[in-house]
Amino acid sequence: MNDMRILERDVDTNQIKIAARGVQVWYGDNHAIKDVDVDIQDRTVTAFIGPSGCGKSTFLRCLNRMNDTIDIARVEGDIRIDGEDIYDARVDPVQLRAKVGMVFQKPNPFPKSIYDNVAYGPRIHGMASGKAELDEIVEQALKRAAIWEEVKDRLTAPGTGLSGGQQQRLCIARAVATEPEVLLMDEPCSALDPIATAQVEELIDELRRNYSVVIVTHSMQQAARVSQKTAFFHLGNLVEYGETGHIFTNPEDPRTESYITGRIG
């Protein structure tokens, strides 16, 4: 794929979906995220890049409070979605996660049928009033994850029986089935082969039309291919944030330049 493509990209909208201010995260004594400010725009693919252990995944997990499930993690600072503080005591993380979906690094289909995997979210959120409606939700989600054609004849087969790329697209279908407003993707292609990666990337580009997508990746090419905005993390700091084209062609910070030219990483 031609990297020049990024120059043709433009950002559809400037409406801010997520606003983070002064975010700090500790894992026990380890200060994993240091004072990060970032604005994530709606209907945009935002990529977080940086070397391993730089805190990009940790920050991502703050956005839907997945860090709550880790006992030793402590989050400080202010993160707002549509102006509402998600760390407010009144906010139920369960409701938040329905709004901010997540796709993980390793495909993790439940040991259930393909249908039940996708229907899981709609069922717990009570989105369908009947079997027919649920069928429709499942079908649409599978279509939007571009896997419908491959699985429509074996919806009752276990989801764990699919290939790696199919499993990851199933997980994306599972995430979009709950109709989130933001979709977080934590290195969604790291366990996939190049063909499956291409399929998922194409999918991400499509999803942008309806969602705000945040993707963590350690592949700079991937960030360049799929995102409009890029944030570079290093040692827990947000070093640079801006238009993807700008970051890749004309980085302001020397650390960003070192990273994209392959000197650190």
Place this chain on the structure above:
Amino acid sequence: MTDASLPAPSERRQHTSLIAPDARTRKRKAAEARFRMYGIAGIATGIFFLIVLLVSIVSSGAGAFQQTFINVPVYLDPAKLDKNGNRDPEEMSKVSTFGYSPLIQNALLNIVNEQSIETPLEKGGDMKALISASAAAQVRDVVLANPDLVGETVDFRILASSRVDGYLKDRVQREDVARDKNIDAEHLDLVDALLPVGVVEKTFNMAFITGADASESRAESAGIGVAMIGSFFMMLVVLVLSLPIGVAASIYLEEFAPKNRITDVIEVNIANLAAVPSIVFGILGLAVFIQFMHLPQSAPLVGGLVLTLMTLPTIIISTRASLKAVPPSIRDAALGVGASKMQAVFHHVLPLAAPGILTGTIIGLAQALGETAPLLLIGMVGFIASNAPDGLASGLLDPNSAMPAQIYEWAKRADPAFYERAWGGIIILLVFLITMNTIAVILRRRFERRW
């Protein structure tokens, strides 16, 4: 993939505020809280059962460590005990315990009269219900050991009958006495009167810890000491056999065994043996050691052998785990300086695994100590071992009981006075188990090595 084929997300889920929970979320949160409560309830029930169990053990068993005694000066009447007057123990031993009972009863009656206690019980024979049947034997033993006491008045501390003991421990109620042919309400009145003047007293009962079992009618003098010695000899056999055999078997399986069918069979076999019901080991012991080899029934040696076979899988499994925990680098280091495999194992691996092996062995022994079912089949219940064995051979071969078997024996008897003994026996058994497990935990903490 074309854009047209992609359905847009519908607005099925309303995009509401995060801060105001909707009805469905409230319902789900309630379900969440309920589920959490089930979990807490599960643990609470488990711990509740544990507390009930411990409370009922302690509250029912504590009484066994207290016993009611009667302090009475007995006049050892020469006319009854030594008619010829030559103080010859040989001759005096002809007088059976029946000759002594009236002396004790009269002695007690004298005290009652001295204290001028009003009671309708006027004859010496009426005192019988207060005094343990073993009291006469106790006095007789003292007299035979020291014939010169005859003719004097000697202070004795004799056991009260189990009914009197039960009355002071609230086991025997006044309402029950009406139907009891062993004791009447008048006797209880007398006990109440004798209690403040110190003739009847309830004190610590060492004889329960050191003594032997007694017959059905003498619950008050039954003790667990001899059964404890039986258990001790069994544990000795288990330790002496299962530790070396278990360690040797583990070393072979872990360090030397080639990976083949036979080794697999042995491993599967050990895993399954660990789950065979203990009663089946009892059948094995009965058929092989007693029927086939004609080893003596009820002998701690046989009990120890059966428990050894039962404990071996446990010890092998834990020993193998400790051997496995020693990193291969230690073996490589020893082999690298020219040691043989055998030397590497015995000089380096085994010492490093020793604390783990010891811990596993203690836990295995604790299990064996509490095991009852196989002992029933090889005859370690149902008789009274009256004397402590006097040496290693008699300890191993003479019929004896074991602590859990003795507890079972008491639990089966009709007189509720024995139940108290059974609970008391359990307290002693648990003290042993807690001690052993604590030692194991301390050993583990102290020597645990992280590689």
Place this chain on the structure above:
Amino acid sequence: MSVIWLSAIILSISLGGFVLGRRRALASTGGSSKKLHSLPVYYGSNAFMKSVVPAFGILIIWMLIQPFYINSQVAPMIPADAVETDVNTGLLMSEVRRSAEGIDEAVRSGMLDEDFAGDTSADFTVMTERLKDAGQIVTTQFSAPVLRAAQAYRKMSGISQTMMTIVVIAVAIAGAAWGVMQSDRDFRARNVVEQGILAILIAAASVAILTTIGIILSLIFNTIEFFRLYPAADFFTLLEWAPSFSGRGGSSSLGILPLLWGTIYISIIALLVAVPIGLYSAVYLSEYASARVRGIAKPLLEILAGIPTIVYGLFALLTIGPLLMSVFGDDGTGWMGGGRSVMTAGIAMGIMLIPFVSSLSDDIINAVPQSLRDGSYGLGATRSETIRQVVLPAALPGIVGAILLAASRAIGETMIVVLGAGAAARLSLNPFEAMTTVTAKIVSQLTGDSDFASPEALVAFALGITLFVLTLGLNVFALFIVRKYREQYE
């Protein structure tokens, strides 16, 4: 000569071999251990091993075989008419053995002189008197033929003992000598000793196999014997368990079905108590509890597993039974006739199994990968939804395995049912009625006074083999499921 003395002699010969072997090896190089193939201690050990192992081997084998050989020689000495109809030869032979021991005892205490004890023409009544004087118990079974047989028994065991002593000592000396002769500078002593040690290790490992073989053989032989006396079809199909008390068989009904029903019913009650409590505890401990709560609650629950079963038996009999009686007994609903019942034993057994279910399930729930939980939380599921719809279904095979293991424990449990369940075999659905189980009947049939050759006693072995097959089957199946489950997430 007693076995202890003989062992001491063997050991001292072997130790002598050790010292000589070591010295000879050193002498072969002129006192320098550097020129030896192995360390000097190995030469000593070689001689020690060659002496001690065969000597003790022969000693043990001899002692095992001797009683059988002498039995077979002495048994024909008792004329057939001396065997009363209701006494079988086995019992009479044990009387012979006992009498022989009695005479030994009397000789040892000096009440009987050796010449008289061995005199086969000694008068029976005089001998009886002398034995009684010596404080020996003389039973009514003791008769003139028994006395003669006992004397023969004594004589033969005496000869056998002497022969054994000579042979064993000779072997010990020969072995030691062989080991000493081998001690030479080029002899590979270490390799030989290590081979020997390896053989000992293998022997130790095969004790487990021998145990299993012992269990299977003792069950099978006695069961075959039982089925010879009692029809197998009746055993497996009769709906009645009523052994006759004469101990002579004939009128007994020995059907296993009522016992099996009692066993299964009690196990079901036990699992109904243990599985919900254990499973919810495991879920809470692994998914909700903080490290501190877990650190306290888990060991507390596990105390329940360390308590011996006799304690639970007593708890059932003396605490649960009376408690149930006060609610369901004559003063309450009137469903319960006595403190011993299926419920009494089942509850006690359930309490015993709680930690078993909870710690096995805890392990299994912890083996469910975190990524599945993350996937579910990421979709906005609550913890309980995640547990019920993702974690538990994923852990289901493992949990089923754990429950089967617990069921196998329940079926094989003895002390709780012996004390808590009652003695009457009954086919009933009322859980407040007393019933009995396979294990309880094994105990009662083998601890009574009945003779081992009667069907009433032998039936215990048939019950034992049923129990063995049942628990083994459940275990193998459960372990298979659990292993399959583990492999799935590895």
